[in-house]
Amino acid sequence: METNEVNAFKIGPIRPPSEANSLLLRVTENCPWNKCKFCMLYKKNDFHTRPVVEVKKDIDCMADYRDRILRHFESGTYDMESINAEYRTLAYDEEKFCYQMVFRWLTEGDRQAIFLQDANTMVLRPDWLAEILRHIRLRFPEIQRITSYGRANTLAKIAPDDYAMLREAGLNRIHSGYESGSDKVLQLIAKGTTQEEQIIGGRKVREAGIQLSIYFMPGVGGRELSEDNAVETAKVINEANPDFVRLRTFVLRTGSLMEEVRNNGGWTEAADMEKLLEIRNMIAHIDPQKAHGKITSDHIINLLQEVGGDMDTDIPWMLDYIDSFLALPELEKRKYQLARRMGFPLDWKQLWRLKESDLARIEDTAKNTADERDWEAKLHMFLDRYI
Ligand code: SF4
Known part of the structure; x- marks a missing residue:
């Protein structure tokens, strides 16, 4: 069954952390390069662009969900009973997922921001991308920021006139994984x-x-x-x-x-x-x-x-x-390193916030892992799980 037959829009796998609160619009799928040795994101998937008409339908679908949800908003609050009732009327899981996503964006997200997925949307023909941008601005006039990923070698090839057209159409920011400035x-x-x-x-x-x-x-x-x-x-x-x-x-x-x-x-x-x-x-x-x-x-x-x-x-x-x-003394550095790699979100001056028993365990490991390779392996065990 085609996605659009079920009144749903496509959503890609990732966005930059700074776009965590943005509405996500999938304009292309996967990565046209897909060869970076450190990257495991899209290795099993082929890249393709999506037809502009399909992306515009997704934008319309998002706007429809926004309008439906906002109809239940009165005097500064959402009527959750009628929202839940409407949610239950949706026939497909994809529709429910999309409804939830737009609801979360409206209630917890940045209502002025959209991020264009996936890995290198700037590879799209500039006039096609401009048409999509204009459609976003038409259906979401409240949007203030539209952002996209773009690979450096794609960015270098785009003509200044095309950038001007994309800026005019509403593109505000490009995120690019440069990774290193060294050619080697x-x-x-x-x-x-x-x-x-x-x-x-x-x-x-x-x-x-x-x-x-x-x-x-x-x-x-x-x-x-x-x-x-x-x-x-x-x-x-x-x-x-x-x-x-x-x-x-x-x-x-x-x-x-x-x-x-x-x-x-x-x-x-x-x-x-x-x-x-x-x-x-x-x-x-x-x-x-x-x-x-x-x-x-x-x-x-x-x-x-x-x-x-x-x-x-x-x-x-x-x-x-x-x-x-x-x-800092070596032990203090190690204590912080291990706590941080275990997910401690603050800096070393805040370690006192940890539970005494957790801090004691961390100190014990930091003191008793003499071998540097063992120490790095312990840190790596935690680091390996972050994307
Ligand atoms: S360009 Fe980005 S998404 Fe593509 S392979 Fe490299 S790091 Fe991964």
Whole structure:
């Protein structure tokens, strides 16, 4: 049965964490590149674009659910009894799922934001994408922010006129997984792009008045390319001047093609603390005269989630903050490392918030795991579960 026969819209598997509250619109499916060695997301699925007419039907379907739900909103509150009654009348599970999704977006999400899925929607013909953007603006006039993923080499190929058309049609922000600014690292991980494309693509996006949000993976070059990864990544940040730099500390995933890279030799996964030193090194090479956006560590995978701020003013603070952690006694650092890798959401000064018994167990493990490889394996066991 076709999805649209059941008054439902398609939803892809992921969105950036900063789009957790956005409505999700699936414009393309899966990834047109699909070769990055660290990535396990779409490996079993082929890429295809969706016909514009189908995507527009999905937008209409979302707008219909929004209107139906808002009919039960009066005097600042939802009539949950009639919402539940309406929900029960939906014939298919897909419809129920879509209704729930729009309800959650209306009640808990960002009612002004839509994210276009999947991995590289910018690969779509610009006039098709513009038509979709205009339809979103037509059916959702309340929307203030439309965002999408786009690969660096795709971004480098799009003509300035097309960017201008997309901006005019309503595209506000592009998220791009640059991962590293080092050509050596990009080749190693089969990213299918170059530093030059990253800079050209990033500049084109910003010159069109579209915000650029780029992601880097400190540690992805391993011990061998740590220095290169830090310095060349900072170079891309300085030259592209993105609005946002988002850090995603690299972790070698069990079952990923990075295991082959490691097994082939010449690449050794850096220790957790070495990855933090690489972050420090990268930040130290950012030129506040050139880079004016924000750094964020908005993911549990980063050891120090507080590292962030405006690049033109907060770099000294970020370096001091990292240094104050590095200056702690070894045991204190280890205690925090383990707690953090187990999911502790705050910084090391807040460890007292843990239950005494949990803290005692953490301290015991930190004290009694003398072998560094055992220690890293323990941390990795927790890190491996984060996406
Ligand atoms: S471009 Fe993105 S989604 Fe595609 S393989 Fe690389 S990391 Fe995965």
